[in-house]
Amino acid sequence: MRIGFYYIIVSFFAATNLIAAELNIYAVSKPNEEAKLIGPDAYLQLVVTGGNVSDMTRSVSYEADPSSIVNVSETGHVTPLADGSVKVIAKTAEGLSATIELTVEQFGTPQPINFPNEIVPLFTKHGCNGGGCHGKSEGQNGFKLSLLGFEPTEDFEYLVKEGRGRRLFPAAPQHSLLLRKGSGDLPHGGGARFEHDSWDYKAIVRWMEQGMPYGSPDDPKLESISVYPSSRIVEPGAEQQLAVSAFYTDGSVRDVTGIVSYESNQKEMGEVDQSGLVTMLRDQTGDMAVMIRYQEHVSVFQATIPLGVPTENFPVAKNFIDEKVFTKLKTLGLPSSEICDDTTFLRRTAIDIAGRLPSLQEVEDFSSNDHPEKRSQWIDSLLSTTDYAEYFSNKWAAILRNKRKGATYTRGTQAFHEWLMGSLHANKPYNQLITELVTARGEIGHNPASAWFRNVTDQKERLQDTAQVLLGVRLQCAECHHHPYEKWSQQDYYGFSAFFSRVGKKKTDVPGEEAVFHNVGLATAKNPKSGEDVKPKPLGGEELNIKPEDDPRLDLAAWMTSESNPFFAKMLVNRYWKHFFNRAIVEPEDDMRVTNPPTNPDLLDSLAGHFVKSGYDLKDLIRTICNSTTYQLSAIPNDHNAGDRQNYSRYFPKRLTAEVLLDSIDGITGSSTAFSGQLPGTRAVSLPDDSYNSSSYFLTVFGRPEMDSACECERAQGASLAQTLHLLNSKNIQDKLAGAGGSADKLSSQGERTNEEKVVELYKRAFSRGPKDDEMKTAIDYINKKTQQAKEAEGKINEANKMAYEDLVWALLNTKEFLFNH
Known part of the structure; x- marks a missing residue:
């Protein structure tokens, strides 16, 4: 195995007399070891940082002493020339310098190549094994690879043992179909993916020259990767070179910067090339992230792009939310809008908390109220109403899929909705509410929460909905292969699935209804790839040994609602934050993965910690958010924050939801909408299930969800011509x-x-x-x-x-x- 292909990362700060105080060089290594390049094909990417924490890798000049040991390019790319020790000096035009010592060993001995570690990642880097190319299930033009290289043994079979003479030609590697198409010598639907003189092309040639080995069973396996820097403030238009380290089971640390895959999650803010150079685009401010993928592991670099405007005059902070938000805005140099006026606040909170417009009497009372705490008092009054419970139970009923699939579902959907509404009105602790949901047993008439197990019909849907709705983890991809943007494997997927493997259902005396019970037996789920029976396993945890007579859902609920759970509280506060700000701290709100980092990690952590400390008090969370200055900022932008969607420097307007809009139109026109089976005067936000969409064109055209999905994205909040025409001249509105x-x-x-x-x-x-x-x-x-x-x-x-x-x-x-x- 070629062990020299890596960066050695060593920090050189002012304490080292080799480095000027304002300049340092970063490279990859095991702690306290000198940087080494082993073998003729090793290389090293230097990362040079200036005293103001700006990347200078491409703005300094390099000198090697002696010059016969290594070559250093203008981009800080180091390649070996001969065995020996060498000093590499980086110099600025102003005369500052920094030095790093390197050693080259075994220059005359090419290192063995390991197929999973060094060849498969190249296919991922160049997009060959993506879902739109040879990585799709049926392959492409007779050539198949596993998706993103997650199954290297299969890739080896596809490449080496299937049609060997057609794709690979070890006697003359340059004439192999793999390289001729990949380099563009022959027509290729994907175009040229690498140049003849590139390291990647030459690595595949060397692999074939070595006899196309898979690798030895004793070769070290990848344990994790990390990126340097992990985060940095980068000016608009500036660049940042990244360096990626791979950590292996034998304790070695290797450079993989040149063979990993990079992907920007905010391409309008920053771009990244295959060498790991990130370039910030001008006229953008906020946060962007770059995902780094190597084999089944991922890491993230996060850049904060400041605006740089003076920010001395922020409104007064009222709680920890404001402290976290204003700290970020000061870092960005992004001024906030002013605090909104009373009338705006009154209407905003009534809609956001209670799903309705303020009444005429409430408007006049609030206007005449001169109490200094009248805003807090108004928030409390809204939270005490059934309007609040109706509105938020409407929200939860949609994502918990309270769908009426036929007439026999009517009683169940109504009971489930009433259970939600009663729980929210009574301010039942969120951890208790969710425990009741996922562990529900019995008939709907006795335990309405059990209706969820009828609405979400099978084991697959239950595990996926539980993970997505309650934990912010989208596990769907891991059913068939390793998750492309996360650490979750098929083993994780089926381990989580096993928690629902003993859920039984039986018919009751009520037509169309079923009772949920624990089907005594050993809880397992079969991994179809390995054929293994997997025991219940919390995400990121170890397998559990649960007795056959014990319901594994109790263990799941205990793990989910424990204070140490890394997902549960963060997911809820992130979901509620989006409700009030129209943009989650992690967006989308139910996709909380390491490769999709929060725009304000301190804010998310503080909110989650506060929520847990409050005893999972939902009303307290809403009260805390709405009492913050951040929530009460005006929607009117200043000269600098009109484009801000990430940092909450102003309130971002949002269209009223279908139900709230219909109720509001009824209110201003003095009319009411009749809903079949509901009492006269029933608000649209109080409807228990999806069935009313079919009888109300208004609700359909304005995007009320059909409750087929656990994702809030099913609710359509965009504008359309049909909506405009309906408001302008429909018979419904005219009547x-x-x-x-x-x-x-x-x-x-x-x-x-x-x-x-x-x-x-x-x-x-x-x-x-x-x-x-x-x-x-x-x-x-x-x-x-x-x-x-x-x-x-x-x-x-x-x-x-x-x-x-x-x-x-x-x-x-x-x-x-x-x-x-x-």
Whole structure:
């Protein structure tokens, strides 16, 4: 095995007399060992950092002393020329310098190549084994590779033992089909993937010249990888060279910077090339990450790109949320917006907490209230209402898939929804609520939580939904192969699946309903790849020995809800943060993997810690978020934060959900929507399941989820032409506007009130504020115009007045201010 192909990383700081105080060189090594290049094909990538923590790898000049031992390129790439020791000096134009000592050994002895460690990663690096190429299940043009190289033994079979003469030609490697197509010498659907003089091309040639070995059973196996630097503040337009270390079972540390795969998760903010050079794009600020993949392991480099604007005048911080957010904004040099006014706050919180607009009385009471804590008091009052419980049970019913699949499901979906609503209204601790859910037994009539096991029908769906909804882990990929962006293997997948392997269901006396019970027996799940029966295994933990008479779901619930669980609390606070800010700290909110890092790790950790310390108190979490200055910032951008979506420097407007919008339209028009099987006056946010979508075109066109998925992304929040047309001229909306007893009908018949008073009322109902002067003038002028036209035509003045108010209400409900929470 070739053991010289690696970087040695050693830090050289001011304590080392070889390095200037403002300059240091970083390379890869075992601790306290000198950097070595072993064999003629080894190389080393230097990373040079300036005193202001900026990358200078490509801005310094290099000198080797003596010059006969190594060659150093302008990019800091070191290759051996002969055995011996050498000093490499990096110099700036200003005269600063730093030195690192290297040793070259066995220059005359080519090192053995290991197929999984050194050849398979090249296929991943160049995209050959991706899902759109030879890595897809059926392969491509007769040539198949395992997806992302997760099955190297299969790749060896595909490459070496199938059609050997066609793909590989050991006697003359350069004439092999593999290299001729890969280099572009022959037509190739994927185009040229590497140059003839590249290290990658030459490595495949050397491997064939060595007889195409797979490697020895004694060769060390990969344990982990890491990247240097792991994070850094990088100016817009600047560069950062990365160095990646691989740690093996024999204790060796090797450079894999040149053969790993890199992928930017924010390509609009930063790019990365195959050498590990990250380039920040100009005019962008915030965080971007680069995922590094080597074999089945991943690591992440995270860059913070500052704006650099002075940030002396932040609003007063009210709690730890503000401290964490404002600290990040100061690091970025990104000023926040001002605090929103009372009317904006009132409407925002009513929608976000209770799923409704404030009533006219609430608007007037809040406006006249001069108590210094009136905002906190208002938040508390919303949390005490059934409106809050109805709204959030609507949210949970969707992601827990409370779907009515037929008439026999009606009782169950209603009972499950009521269980959710009662739990939230009573502020049942979240850990208790989830324990009741995943361990539910019995009939729906006695234990409504058991309906989840009917809605989520099989073992596969239960494990995947549990992981995604409750832990923020998307395990679906690991069912068939190692997760491409995570550490989870098929063994992890089936170990987690085993927790649900003893769930039994039996029919009850109620048609269409089943009782959930623990089917006594040994809990295991079969890994179809290995044929092994896998015991229950928490994610990231060890297999559990659970007695056949014990329900493994109890162990699962205990592990999930333990204070030390790394996923449970973070997932919940991340989900709730997105609810209020329209962007999660980890986005998407249920994809919390190491390769998708949080934009503000300290904030996420603090929120999760606070949530656990509170006893998993959901109302306290909402109260803490909504009382923060961060939540109460204005949606109006300043000169610098209009494009900020990551750092919460302002409130980001979001369209009202389908249910809230329908209820709000009913409110301003003075109408109500009838739902089959529900009591008159039932709000849309109170509907228990998906079945009402089919009878309400409004709910469908505005994106109410069908509850087929555990992902909140099933709810469509975008705008469409169909939505616009429906609001503008649908019969549904016109009937609400013109209905007897509706707002327009009542206002037009109230002769004792002035038109100005009526306009104020409409504005307060719609926007929680009175009209501005120009808005009042426009409204009054229009009403007077319609009345005057009726007089001149000797028409019905009352009818004209009513139509004027219909038009006014129609105009208000079609404004962005009404349709969005801001």
